[in-house]
Amino acid sequence: MPFLAALAVATLTSFAVAVPQGAGASEQGKSGLLTPAERTHLRDKLTKYMTEDATYSLATGKDRDKARKARDKAKENFEDEWRKAEKKGNLMASMPDIRDIFENCFVSKAPTKTLGQIWNDKNKQTGLEHSWYLPKSYKPSVPHAAIMVLPGRSAAAAGAPFMKASDYFAATWDKSAASADTIFHLPNPPVGLEFDPVPDFSREAEDKEETRRIDWMWQTYAETFNANNIHRGKLFLDCGRGNCAFGVRFVSMFPDRFAGVILREPTAVDGIRLGSLLGVPFLLLKSASNAAACDAVKAAIEAVSPGAVTVIDVTGEAPYKDATPMIEEWLKGKRRTPTPTKVVIEPNHEKYNRAYWVRITVADQLASAAPDKKPRVEIVADRAANRITAKTVGVEQFLIYLNDDLVDLSKEFTLVVNDKAITEKKSRQFRDMCENAIVRNDWEFLYPVKYNVNVVK
DSSP: OHHHHHHOOOOOOOOOOOOOOOSOGGGTOTTOSSOHHHHHHHHHHHHHHHHHHHHHHHOOHHHHHHHHHHHHHHHHHHHHHHHHHGGGSOGGGOHHHHHHHHTTOSOOOOOSSOTTSEEEEEOTTTOOEEEEEOOTTOOTTSOEEEEEEEOOBSSSSTTOOBOOHHHHHHHHTTTOSGGGTOEEEEEOOOTTOOOSSOOOTTSHHHHHHHHHHHHHHHHHHHHHHHHSOEEEEEEEEEEOTTTHHHHHHHHHHSGGGOSEEEESSOOOOTTOOOGGGTTOOEEEEEOTTTHHHHHHHHHHHHHHSTTOEEEEEOOSSTTOGGGHHHHHHHHTTOOOOSSOSEEEEOOSSSSOOEETTEEEEEEOOTTTSOGGGSOEEEEEEETTTTEEEEEEESEEEEEEEEOTTTSOTTSOEEEEETTEEEEEOOOOOHHHHHHHHHHHTOTTOOOSEEEEEEOOO
Protein backbone atom coordinates (compact mmCIF):
# COMPACT_ATOMS: atom_id res chain seq x y z
CA MET A 1 0.00 0.00 0.00
CA PRO A 2 1.60 3.30 -1.09
CA PHE A 3 0.42 5.20 1.98
CA LEU A 4 2.14 2.85 4.40
CA ALA A 5 5.31 2.95 2.35
CA ALA A 6 5.20 6.74 2.43
CA LEU A 7 4.65 6.82 6.16
CA ALA A 8 7.50 4.47 7.09
CA VAL A 9 10.14 6.90 8.32
CA ALA A 10 12.75 4.44 9.54
CA THR A 11 13.58 0.81 10.26
CA LEU A 12 14.59 0.19 13.84
CA THR A 13 17.63 -1.91 14.50
CA SER A 14 17.39 -4.28 17.45
CA PHE A 15 17.18 -2.89 20.94
CA ALA A 16 19.06 -4.43 23.85
CA VAL A 17 16.35 -3.41 26.31
CA ALA A 18 15.58 -6.17 28.77
CA VAL A 19 11.87 -7.03 28.86
CA PRO A 20 10.79 -8.65 32.14
CA GLN A 21 7.53 -10.54 31.96
CA GLY A 22 6.14 -10.16 35.49
CA ALA A 23 3.66 -7.79 37.17
CA GLY A 24 0.83 -6.95 34.79
CA ALA A 25 -0.68 -3.49 34.48
CA SER A 26 -3.65 -4.50 36.64
CA GLU A 27 -1.26 -4.77 39.58
CA GLN A 28 0.30 -1.38 38.92
CA GLY A 29 -2.78 0.82 38.85
CA LYS A 30 -3.96 3.15 36.10
CA SER A 31 -1.42 5.86 36.84
CA GLY A 32 1.59 3.79 35.82
CA LEU A 33 5.02 3.57 37.41
CA LEU A 34 6.79 6.76 36.37
CA THR A 35 6.30 10.42 37.14
CA PRO A 36 5.35 12.75 34.26
CA ALA A 37 8.90 14.14 34.29
CA GLU A 38 10.40 10.65 34.04
CA ARG A 39 8.14 9.80 31.12
CA THR A 40 9.09 13.00 29.31
CA HIS A 41 12.77 12.28 29.87
CA LEU A 42 12.44 8.80 28.37
CA ARG A 43 10.40 10.16 25.46
CA ASP A 44 13.16 12.65 24.67
CA LYS A 45 15.74 9.86 24.62
CA LEU A 46 13.50 7.66 22.45
CA THR A 47 12.81 10.52 20.03
CA LYS A 48 16.51 11.25 19.71
CA TYR A 49 17.27 7.60 18.97
CA MET A 50 14.48 7.30 16.38
CA THR A 51 15.62 10.50 14.68
CA GLU A 52 19.23 9.32 14.48
CA ASP A 53 18.12 5.90 13.26
CA ALA A 54 16.06 7.50 10.49
CA THR A 55 19.07 9.63 9.48
CA TYR A 56 21.30 6.55 9.41
CA SER A 57 18.86 4.57 7.28
CA LEU A 58 19.02 7.25 4.56
CA ALA A 59 22.73 8.09 4.76
CA THR A 60 25.32 6.94 2.22
CA GLY A 61 29.13 6.92 1.92
CA LYS A 62 31.13 8.68 4.63
CA ASP A 63 27.97 10.23 6.03
CA ARG A 64 26.64 6.76 6.83
CA ASP A 65 29.51 5.94 9.18
CA LYS A 66 29.06 9.26 10.96
CA ALA A 67 25.32 8.68 11.20
CA ARG A 68 25.87 5.16 12.56
CA LYS A 69 27.99 6.50 15.42
CA ALA A 70 25.35 9.09 16.29
CA ARG A 71 22.64 6.44 16.17
CA ASP A 72 24.57 4.00 18.35
CA LYS A 73 25.22 6.72 20.92
CA ALA A 74 21.55 7.71 21.03
CA LYS A 75 20.55 4.04 21.30
CA GLU A 76 22.94 3.53 24.22
CA ASN A 77 21.60 6.60 26.02
CA PHE A 78 18.01 5.44 25.62
CA GLU A 79 18.76 1.94 26.83
CA ASP A 80 20.61 3.28 29.88
CA GLU A 81 17.64 5.44 30.83
CA TRP A 82 15.21 2.58 30.25
CA ARG A 83 17.17 0.30 32.57
CA LYS A 84 17.12 2.97 35.27
CA ALA A 85 13.36 3.36 34.89
CA GLU A 86 12.87 -0.42 35.06
CA LYS A 87 14.01 -0.30 38.69
CA LYS A 88 10.48 0.89 39.47
CA GLY A 89 8.90 -2.15 37.84
CA ASN A 90 8.04 -3.65 34.46
CA LEU A 91 7.49 -0.73 32.09
CA MET A 92 6.42 -2.98 29.23
CA ALA A 93 3.41 -4.07 31.27
CA SER A 94 2.44 -0.50 32.16
CA MET A 95 0.46 0.92 29.26
CA PRO A 96 -0.02 4.39 30.85
CA ASP A 97 3.77 4.77 30.87
CA ILE A 98 4.26 3.28 27.40
CA ARG A 99 1.60 5.55 25.86
CA ASP A 100 3.13 8.68 27.35
CA ILE A 101 6.69 7.70 26.40
CA PHE A 102 5.72 7.18 22.76
CA GLU A 103 3.30 10.13 22.50
CA ASN A 104 4.54 12.60 19.85
CA CYS A 105 7.82 10.71 19.40
CA PHE A 106 8.22 11.51 15.69
CA VAL A 107 10.06 14.70 14.77
CA SER A 108 8.59 17.20 12.28
CA LYS A 109 10.53 19.94 10.53
CA ALA A 110 9.58 23.61 10.58
CA PRO A 111 7.16 24.59 7.79
CA THR A 112 8.55 26.30 4.72
CA LYS A 113 5.32 28.04 3.67
CA THR A 114 3.42 30.94 5.23
CA LEU A 115 0.97 29.86 7.92
CA GLY A 116 -2.71 30.72 7.86
CA GLN A 117 -3.33 30.40 4.12
CA ILE A 118 -4.22 27.69 1.64
CA TRP A 119 -1.44 26.19 -0.51
CA ASN A 120 -1.70 24.07 -3.66
CA ASP A 121 0.69 21.24 -4.56
CA LYS A 122 1.07 18.77 -7.42
CA ASN A 123 3.08 15.57 -7.27
CA LYS A 124 5.37 15.49 -10.31
CA GLN A 125 5.38 11.68 -10.47
CA THR A 126 1.67 10.91 -10.00
CA GLY A 127 0.18 14.18 -11.23
CA LEU A 128 -2.15 14.16 -8.21
CA GLU A 129 -2.99 17.56 -6.79
CA HIS A 130 -3.98 18.65 -3.31
CA SER A 131 -4.38 21.74 -1.19
CA TRP A 132 -3.35 22.12 2.43
CA TYR A 133 -3.62 24.62 5.23
CA LEU A 134 -1.60 25.12 8.41
CA PRO A 135 -3.07 27.37 11.12
CA LYS A 136 -1.16 30.46 12.22
CA SER A 137 -0.74 28.80 15.63
CA TYR A 138 1.03 25.77 14.12
CA LYS A 139 4.19 24.57 15.87
CA PRO A 140 6.06 21.50 14.56
CA SER A 141 6.68 20.30 18.14
CA VAL A 142 2.94 20.12 18.92
CA PRO A 143 0.52 17.54 17.42
CA HIS A 144 -2.46 19.21 15.73
CA ALA A 145 -5.88 17.83 14.85
CA ALA A 146 -6.44 17.47 11.10
CA ILE A 147 -9.42 17.26 8.78
CA MET A 148 -9.19 15.51 5.42
CA VAL A 149 -11.77 17.34 3.31
CA LEU A 150 -13.19 15.77 0.13
CA PRO A 151 -14.42 18.55 -2.20
CA GLY A 152 -18.03 18.08 -3.24
CA ARG A 153 -19.82 18.72 -6.50
CA SER A 154 -20.46 22.33 -7.48
CA ALA A 155 -24.20 21.68 -7.95
CA ALA A 156 -26.84 19.09 -7.17
CA ALA A 157 -26.92 17.70 -10.73
CA ALA A 158 -25.40 14.23 -10.98
CA GLY A 159 -22.90 15.29 -13.63
CA ALA A 160 -21.84 18.53 -11.99
CA PRO A 161 -18.04 18.85 -11.67
CA PHE A 162 -16.33 18.54 -8.32
CA MET A 163 -15.11 21.82 -6.91
CA LYS A 164 -11.41 22.64 -6.86
CA ALA A 165 -9.87 21.99 -3.47
CA SER A 166 -8.93 25.61 -2.76
CA ASP A 167 -12.41 26.86 -3.76
CA TYR A 168 -14.05 24.23 -1.60
CA PHE A 169 -11.97 25.25 1.40
CA ALA A 170 -13.27 28.81 0.96
CA ALA A 171 -16.82 27.42 0.88
CA THR A 172 -16.41 25.36 4.06
CA TRP A 173 -13.66 25.97 6.60
CA ASP A 174 -11.94 29.22 5.62
CA LYS A 175 -11.94 31.78 8.47
CA SER A 176 -13.72 29.32 10.78
CA ALA A 177 -12.87 28.89 14.45
CA ALA A 178 -11.35 25.51 13.63
CA SER A 179 -8.93 27.10 11.18
CA ALA A 180 -7.16 28.71 14.16
CA ASP A 181 -5.72 25.40 15.36
CA THR A 182 -6.49 22.66 12.80
CA ILE A 183 -4.58 21.34 9.79
CA PHE A 184 -6.66 20.85 6.64
CA HIS A 185 -5.85 18.53 3.74
CA LEU A 186 -7.94 18.64 0.56
CA PRO A 187 -7.17 16.19 -2.28
CA ASN A 188 -8.15 17.67 -5.65
CA PRO A 189 -10.64 15.28 -7.35
CA PRO A 190 -9.22 13.98 -10.65
CA VAL A 191 -11.36 14.90 -13.66
CA GLY A 192 -13.68 12.08 -14.70
CA LEU A 193 -13.36 10.01 -11.51
CA GLU A 194 -16.66 9.13 -9.86
CA PHE A 195 -16.77 8.19 -6.19
CA ASP A 196 -20.09 7.02 -4.78
CA PRO A 197 -21.07 4.06 -7.01
CA VAL A 198 -20.11 0.79 -5.31
CA PRO A 199 -17.61 -1.04 -7.54
CA ASP A 200 -18.14 -4.54 -8.87
CA PHE A 201 -14.78 -6.12 -8.02
CA SER A 202 -15.38 -9.00 -10.41
CA ARG A 203 -14.79 -6.43 -13.16
CA GLU A 204 -11.11 -5.54 -13.55
CA ALA A 205 -11.82 -1.99 -14.70
CA GLU A 206 -13.93 -1.22 -11.62
CA ASP A 207 -11.32 -2.78 -9.34
CA LYS A 208 -8.69 -0.49 -10.87
CA GLU A 209 -10.90 2.55 -10.43
CA GLU A 210 -11.33 1.82 -6.73
CA THR A 211 -7.57 1.46 -6.36
CA ARG A 212 -7.24 4.82 -8.10
CA ARG A 213 -9.61 6.42 -5.58
CA ILE A 214 -7.75 4.94 -2.61
CA ASP A 215 -4.38 6.00 -4.00
CA TRP A 216 -5.75 9.51 -4.58
CA MET A 217 -6.71 9.71 -0.92
CA TRP A 218 -3.59 8.30 0.70
CA GLN A 219 -0.88 9.44 -1.68
CA THR A 220 -1.89 13.07 -1.43
CA TYR A 221 -2.44 12.85 2.33
CA ALA A 222 0.99 11.30 2.85
CA GLU A 223 2.60 14.52 1.59
CA THR A 224 0.74 16.66 4.13
CA PHE A 225 1.17 14.07 6.87
CA ASN A 226 4.91 13.57 6.44
CA ALA A 227 5.65 17.29 6.38
CA ASN A 228 3.66 18.27 9.47
CA ASN A 229 2.87 17.19 13.01
CA ILE A 230 -0.60 15.70 12.74
CA HIS A 231 -2.10 14.15 15.85
CA ARG A 232 -2.51 10.46 15.12
CA GLY A 233 -5.65 10.21 17.20
CA LYS A 234 -7.38 13.34 15.82
CA LEU A 235 -7.81 12.86 12.08
CA PHE A 236 -11.32 13.48 10.74
CA LEU A 237 -12.85 12.92 7.30
CA ASP A 238 -15.23 15.55 5.87
CA CYS A 239 -17.18 14.32 2.83
CA GLY A 240 -19.07 16.52 0.37
CA ARG A 241 -21.78 16.21 -2.24
CA GLY A 242 -21.02 13.29 -4.52
CA ASN A 243 -18.53 11.43 -2.31
CA CYS A 244 -20.31 10.72 1.00
CA ALA A 245 -21.05 7.08 0.17
CA PHE A 246 -17.42 6.68 -0.92
CA GLY A 247 -16.34 8.22 2.39
CA VAL A 248 -18.31 5.59 4.29
CA ARG A 249 -16.79 2.84 2.13
CA PHE A 250 -13.29 4.28 2.52
CA VAL A 251 -13.47 4.52 6.31
CA SER A 252 -14.80 0.95 6.47
CA MET A 253 -11.43 -0.09 4.96
CA PHE A 254 -9.37 2.05 7.37
CA PRO A 255 -11.53 2.56 10.48
CA ASP A 256 -8.58 2.78 12.86
CA ARG A 257 -7.22 5.89 11.15
CA PHE A 258 -10.15 8.21 11.87
CA ALA A 259 -11.59 9.91 14.94
CA GLY A 260 -14.83 10.74 13.16
CA VAL A 261 -16.59 11.30 9.82
CA ILE A 262 -18.71 14.20 8.56
CA LEU A 263 -21.25 13.55 5.80
CA ARG A 264 -22.49 16.88 4.40
CA GLU A 265 -24.84 15.31 1.84
CA PRO A 266 -25.61 11.72 2.95
CA THR A 267 -26.44 9.31 0.15
CA ALA A 268 -27.47 5.65 0.08
CA VAL A 269 -24.92 3.16 1.40
CA ASP A 270 -26.59 0.08 -0.10
CA GLY A 271 -24.05 -2.55 -1.09
CA ILE A 272 -21.48 -1.43 1.49
CA ARG A 273 -20.64 -3.73 4.41
CA LEU A 274 -20.68 -1.51 7.49
CA GLY A 275 -19.57 -3.78 10.35
CA SER A 276 -16.01 -2.44 10.41
CA LEU A 277 -17.37 1.00 11.35
CA LEU A 278 -18.09 -0.13 14.90
CA GLY A 279 -17.24 2.73 17.26
CA VAL A 280 -16.49 5.36 14.58
CA PRO A 281 -18.51 8.57 15.26
CA PHE A 282 -20.49 10.06 12.35
CA LEU A 283 -22.04 13.50 11.92
CA LEU A 284 -24.79 13.75 9.28
CA LEU A 285 -26.09 17.08 7.94
CA LYS A 286 -29.81 16.72 7.26
CA SER A 287 -31.56 19.04 4.81
CA ALA A 288 -34.98 19.03 3.18
CA SER A 289 -33.47 17.54 0.02
CA ASN A 290 -31.53 14.70 1.66
CA ALA A 291 -33.80 13.90 4.64
CA ALA A 292 -34.82 10.42 3.46
CA ALA A 293 -31.26 9.41 2.58
CA CYS A 294 -29.97 10.84 5.86
CA ASP A 295 -32.46 8.81 7.89
CA ALA A 296 -31.58 5.65 5.95
CA VAL A 297 -27.82 6.13 6.40
CA LYS A 298 -28.28 6.81 10.12
CA ALA A 299 -30.33 3.63 10.53
CA ALA A 300 -27.81 1.54 8.57
CA ILE A 301 -24.77 2.74 10.55
CA GLU A 302 -26.49 2.49 13.92
CA ALA A 303 -27.58 -1.06 13.14
CA VAL A 304 -23.91 -2.05 13.46
CA SER A 305 -22.69 0.76 15.75
CA PRO A 306 -25.48 1.90 18.09
CA GLY A 307 -25.31 5.54 19.12
CA ALA A 308 -22.53 6.37 16.65
CA VAL A 309 -24.52 8.89 14.57
CA THR A 310 -25.32 12.51 15.35
CA VAL A 311 -27.68 14.41 13.03
CA ILE A 312 -27.95 18.19 12.73
CA ASP A 313 -30.59 20.02 10.69
CA VAL A 314 -29.31 22.46 8.07
CA THR A 315 -30.84 24.84 5.54
CA GLY A 316 -29.70 26.25 2.25
CA GLU A 317 -27.39 24.54 -0.23
CA ALA A 318 -24.46 22.16 0.20
CA PRO A 319 -21.80 22.41 1.55
CA TYR A 320 -23.74 24.33 4.28
CA LYS A 321 -21.04 26.68 5.56
CA ASP A 322 -23.51 28.18 8.04
CA ALA A 323 -23.45 24.83 9.86
CA THR A 324 -19.73 25.17 10.63
CA PRO A 325 -20.20 26.19 14.31
CA MET A 326 -22.37 23.10 14.91
CA ILE A 327 -19.79 20.90 13.19
CA GLU A 328 -17.05 22.43 15.34
CA GLU A 329 -19.07 21.73 18.47
CA TRP A 330 -19.38 18.08 17.44
CA LEU A 331 -15.63 17.85 16.86
CA LYS A 332 -14.78 19.03 20.38
CA GLY A 333 -13.22 16.38 22.58
CA LYS A 334 -13.32 13.63 19.97
CA ARG A 335 -10.33 11.35 19.67
CA ARG A 336 -9.84 7.95 18.12
CA THR A 337 -10.00 4.96 20.44
CA PRO A 338 -6.74 3.21 19.46
CA THR A 339 -7.39 -0.08 21.26
CA PRO A 340 -11.11 -0.84 21.46
CA THR A 341 -11.97 -4.05 23.28
CA LYS A 342 -14.38 -5.12 20.51
CA VAL A 343 -13.40 -5.13 16.84
CA VAL A 344 -15.38 -6.19 13.78
CA ILE A 345 -13.87 -6.62 10.33
CA GLU A 346 -16.25 -6.87 7.37
CA PRO A 347 -14.01 -6.21 4.36
CA ASN A 348 -15.24 -4.22 1.38
CA HIS A 349 -11.98 -4.84 -0.51
CA GLU A 350 -9.71 -7.88 -0.83
CA LYS A 351 -6.57 -5.90 0.10
CA TYR A 352 -7.85 -3.85 3.02
CA ASN A 353 -8.96 -6.18 5.76
CA ARG A 354 -7.58 -4.91 9.05
CA ALA A 355 -8.93 -2.82 11.91
CA TYR A 356 -7.13 -1.72 15.07
CA TRP A 357 -5.40 -4.77 16.58
CA VAL A 358 -6.84 -7.41 14.21
CA ARG A 359 -5.98 -8.30 10.60
CA ILE A 360 -7.39 -11.02 8.37
CA THR A 361 -4.48 -12.75 6.64
CA VAL A 362 -6.07 -15.72 4.83
CA ALA A 363 -9.73 -15.76 3.80
CA ASP A 364 -12.18 -16.73 1.08
CA GLN A 365 -12.42 -14.40 -1.91
CA LEU A 366 -14.80 -11.56 -1.22
CA ALA A 367 -16.12 -11.25 -4.77
CA SER A 368 -17.08 -14.92 -5.17
CA ALA A 369 -18.40 -15.70 -1.66
CA ALA A 370 -22.12 -15.87 -0.99
CA PRO A 371 -23.50 -12.89 0.97
CA ASP A 372 -23.70 -14.88 4.22
CA LYS A 373 -20.27 -16.47 3.66
CA LYS A 374 -18.19 -13.37 3.02
CA PRO A 375 -15.13 -13.04 5.28
CA ARG A 376 -15.89 -11.59 8.69
CA VAL A 377 -14.25 -11.47 12.10
CA GLU A 378 -15.82 -10.31 15.35
CA ILE A 379 -13.45 -10.32 18.31
CA VAL A 380 -13.75 -9.22 21.93
CA ALA A 381 -11.03 -8.85 24.57
CA ASP A 382 -12.05 -9.30 28.21
CA ARG A 383 -9.11 -8.28 30.39
CA ALA A 384 -10.87 -9.14 33.64
CA ALA A 385 -11.21 -12.75 32.48
CA ASN A 386 -7.94 -12.63 30.49
CA ARG A 387 -9.88 -13.99 27.54
CA ILE A 388 -10.17 -13.18 23.84
CA THR A 389 -13.23 -14.48 22.01
CA ALA A 390 -13.48 -14.51 18.21
CA LYS A 391 -16.23 -15.47 15.80
CA THR A 392 -15.23 -15.89 12.17
CA VAL A 393 -16.86 -16.55 8.79
CA GLY A 394 -14.89 -17.43 5.68
CA VAL A 395 -11.55 -16.87 7.41
CA GLU A 396 -8.71 -19.36 7.64
CA GLN A 397 -6.16 -17.24 9.50
CA PHE A 398 -6.01 -13.90 11.25
CA LEU A 399 -3.39 -11.91 13.12
CA ILE A 400 -3.90 -10.21 16.47
CA TYR A 401 -1.69 -7.58 18.07
CA LEU A 402 -1.80 -7.63 21.86
CA ASN A 403 -0.83 -5.34 24.72
CA ASP A 404 -1.66 -5.09 28.40
CA ASP A 405 -4.73 -2.96 27.72
CA LEU A 406 -6.36 -6.03 26.18
CA VAL A 407 -5.06 -8.89 28.34
CA ASP A 408 -2.54 -9.28 31.14
CA LEU A 409 0.43 -10.61 29.19
CA SER A 410 2.28 -11.58 32.36
CA LYS A 411 -0.19 -14.46 32.67
CA GLU A 412 -1.65 -17.11 30.45
CA PHE A 413 -4.69 -15.95 28.49
CA THR A 414 -7.49 -17.90 26.87
CA LEU A 415 -8.26 -17.61 23.17
CA VAL A 416 -11.66 -18.86 22.03
CA VAL A 417 -12.22 -19.09 18.26
CA ASN A 418 -15.63 -20.29 17.10
CA ASP A 419 -16.23 -21.91 20.51
CA LYS A 420 -12.88 -23.75 20.50
CA ALA A 421 -10.64 -22.65 23.39
CA ILE A 422 -6.89 -22.80 23.83
CA THR A 423 -4.55 -21.33 26.45
CA GLU A 424 -1.56 -19.23 25.39
CA LYS A 425 1.37 -17.39 26.95
CA LYS A 426 3.23 -14.79 24.89
CA SER A 427 6.29 -12.69 25.73
CA ARG A 428 6.37 -8.95 25.18
CA GLN A 429 8.89 -7.80 22.55
CA PHE A 430 10.00 -4.18 22.77
CA ARG A 431 11.54 -4.21 19.29
CA ASP A 432 8.31 -5.49 17.70
CA MET A 433 6.32 -2.76 19.44
CA CYS A 434 8.69 -0.07 18.13
CA GLU A 435 8.65 -1.42 14.60
CA ASN A 436 4.85 -1.60 14.58
CA ALA A 437 4.64 2.06 15.58
CA ILE A 438 7.23 3.11 12.99
CA VAL A 439 5.77 1.19 10.04
CA ARG A 440 2.40 2.83 10.66
CA ASN A 441 4.00 6.12 11.74
CA ASP A 442 1.52 5.98 14.60
CA TRP A 443 2.67 6.47 18.17
CA GLU A 444 -0.62 4.98 19.45
CA PHE A 445 -0.12 1.64 17.67
CA LEU A 446 1.69 0.03 20.60
CA TYR A 447 1.58 -3.76 20.66
CA PRO A 448 4.50 -5.83 21.98
CA VAL A 449 2.95 -9.15 20.91
CA LYS A 450 1.90 -10.46 17.48
CA TYR A 451 0.02 -13.74 17.29
CA ASN A 452 -1.05 -15.61 14.15
CA VAL A 453 -4.27 -17.54 14.71
CA ASN A 454 -5.26 -20.48 12.53
CA VAL A 455 -8.99 -21.10 12.45
CA VAL A 456 -9.76 -24.76 13.12
CA LYS A 457 -12.68 -25.99 11.08
